[in-house]
Amino acid sequence: MTLNNLEIDTLVVGAGQAGVAMSEHLSKLGVPHLVLERKRIAEAWRSGRWDSLVANGPAWHDRFPGLAFDLDPDAFAGKEQVADYFEQYVRKYNLPVRTGVEVKRVLRNSDRPGFTIDTNQGVIHANRVVAATGPFQRPVIPAIAPQDPGLHQLHSAAYYNPEQLPEGAVLVVGAGSSGVQIAEELLRAGRQVYLSVGAHDRPPRSYRNRDFCWWLGVLGEWDAEIAKPGREHVTIAVSGARGGHTVDFRALAHQGMTLVGLTQSFEGGVARFQDNLAENIKRGDENYLALLDAADAYVARNGLDLPEEPEARKRLPDPACLTQPLRELDLAQAQISTIIWATGYGVDFSWLQVDTFDANGKPQHQRGVSKEPGVYFLGLPWLSRRGSSFIWGVWHDAKHVAGHIATQRTYLAYRDREQRADAEQTSSISNVSTFGAH
Numbered sequence: 072m073t074l075n076n077l078e079i080d081t082l083v084v085g086a087g088q089a090g091v092a093m094s095e096h097l098s099k100l101g102v103p104h105l106v107l108e109r110k111r112i113a114e115a116w117r118s119g120r121w122d123s124l125v126a127n128g129p130a131w132h133d134r135f136p137g138l139a140f141d142l143d144p145d146a147f148a149g150k151e152q153v154a155d156y157f158e159q160y161v162r163k164y165n166l167p168v169r170t171g172v173e174v175k176r177v178l179r180n181s182d183r184p185g186f187t188i189d190t191n192q193g194v195i196h197a198n199r200v201v202a203a204t205g206p207f208q209r210p211v212i213p214a215i216a217p218q219d220p221g222l223h224q225l226h227s228a229a230y231y232n233p234e235q236l237p238e239g240a241v242l243v244v245g246a247g248s249s250g251v252q253i254a255e256e257l258l259r260a261g262r263q264v265y266l267s268v269g270a271h272d273r274p275p276r277s278y279r280n281r282d283f284c285w286w287l288g289v290l291g292e293w294d295a296e297i298a299k300p301g302r303e304h305v306t307i308a309v310s311g312a313r314g315g316h317t318v319d320f321r322a323l324a325h326q327g328m329t330l331v332g333l334t335q336s337f338e339g340g341v342a343r344f345q346d347n348l349a350e351n352i353k354r355g356d357e358n359y360l361a362l363l364d365a366a367d368a369y370v371a372r373n374g375l376d377l378p379e380e381p382e383a384r385k386r387l388p389d390p391a392c393l394t395q396p397l398r399e400l401d402l403a404q405a406q407i408s409t410i411i412w413a414t415g416y417g418v419d420f421s422w423l424q425v426d427t428f429d430a431n432g433k434p435q436h437q438r439g440v441s442k443e444p445g446v447y448f449l450g451l452p453w454l455s456r457r458g459s460s461f462i463w464g465v466w467h468d469a470k471h472v473a474g475h476i477a478t479q480r481t482y483l484a485y486r487d488r489e490q491r492a493d494a495e496q497t498s499s500i501s502n503v504s505t506f507g508a509h
């Protein structure tokens with residue numbers, strides 16, 4: 072099928088998990104559509120993640136309802152297994168995905184309904200466009216990064232394994248799931264590691280025989296529609312590595328890692344850190360304990376027979392780096408050769424040239440239905456709930472967005488009595504196009 076001048080009802084841009092979920096729901100509702108992916112299905116899981124990465128949630132949880140992983144449900148799928156899973160999903164549901172096609176620009180038509188879409192394989196016309204290009208499109212390295220050509224600096228998105236780094240100590244900035252997992256891998260590979268720790272949530276990997284994914288589910292936290300006040304930008308530090316374990320910063324420090332506070336600046340070869348390490352660790356502990364308390368209350372309330380686990384409340388002694396935190400570090404003296412910025416991502420919607428972004432370029436939408444009629448977003452953090460950017464959450468958001476599209480199509484397919492009579496006469500009612508105004 073050649074793409075040039077194709078007319079399609081709904082165009083989905085991106086075939087990560089969001090695009091795949093969208094396509095499944097559109098297919099079920101009989102909405103003609105096409106998914107365009109510039110690289111491969113679930114490309115981010117193949118080339119945008121480090122080699123040893125496994126899913127943060129167990130296989131029974133981090134999946135779509137329509138297909139189980141070919142794995143022990145309590146195991147953690149490797150990144151390639153996750154990508155294979157989405158490829159298998161596309162095959163299972165026979166979803167219309169075209170890979171190797173990049174969407175370059177989407178413009179609303181001025182003279183007729185719908186959008187004109189420029190791709191590297193020609194021009195497409197669509198009534199609707201779903202942006203499923205991911206929550207984590209553009210690696211963000213803060214402006215404080217030192218301009219020192221002697222230092223090897225990379226974003227966590229470009230980290231693959233310890234061997235790729237030059238010899239020497241490593242400063243990892245950011246202690247969310249990426250930063251803490253990478254720092255731990257480097258420590259285990261024999262590197263001297265400094266980890267800059269900001270505000271974080273730190274749930275137990277499991278408690279009373281249930282994974283934290285289960286607890287956040289039954290406690291309604293994945294479905295929370297807004298972040299708790301002041302916790303909007305707080306990262307979650309979890310790990311499925313080596314069968315899964317609780318992220319314990321004190322344990323890492325006792326194994327030789329040096330924890331430091333938020334990275335503040337670099338000047339003359341010296342890194343400075345904020346005086347907030349103890350506070351950040353304390354708030355992470357509070358988050359951890361609050362989940363144990365909520366879990367205990369849930370068990371009691373529901374009379375569940377789950378084994379008590381008092382040892383989960385025990386804490387290792389504070390390491391020296393926590394009681395006397397480093398405020399500055401001479402990089403050369405500490406033999407730091409590499410800085411890894413595990414500092415998150417931004418979005419890039421420069422290709423979507425429609426009227427639905429605020430002054431900061433943030434998409435304006437309600438549960439994925441944008442301010443610009445006919446434009447939809449999927450997969451963004453907190454699109455409708457906390458789980459929105461994760462595998463299990465995006466599937467539910469896709470269902471909502473697909474439902475909205477199907478409803479709009481029903482309105483547009485409406486014909487009044489006169490039109491129906493005309494159509495009956497020409498026996499063409501079954502072929503009536505819904506290509507209409509928004």
Ligand SMILES: Cc1cc2nc3c(=O)[nH]c(=O)nc-3n(C[C@H](O)[C@H](O)[C@H](O)COP(=O)(O)OP(=O)(O)OC[C@H]3O[C@@H](n4cnc5c(N)ncnc54)[C@H](O)[C@@H]3O)c2cc1C
Pocket residue numbers: 084085086087088089090107108109110111112113114115116120125126127128133172173174175203204205206207249422449450451460461462463465
């Ligand atoms: C390190 C890391 C680990 C994670 N681990 C988990 C986990 O264990 N469990 C979990 O549930 N979530 C996890 N996530 C979060 C989330 O599930 C992933 O980020 C996931 O890749 C998001 O899927 P997506 O489809 O929304 O976006 P993406 O996977 O980024 O897919 C978007 C797709 O759009 C394509 N694209 C972009 N622009 C264009 C264009 N102009 N034209 C055509 N195609 C385009 C891209 O090539 C890409 O394939 C993790 C995230 C990170 C960063």
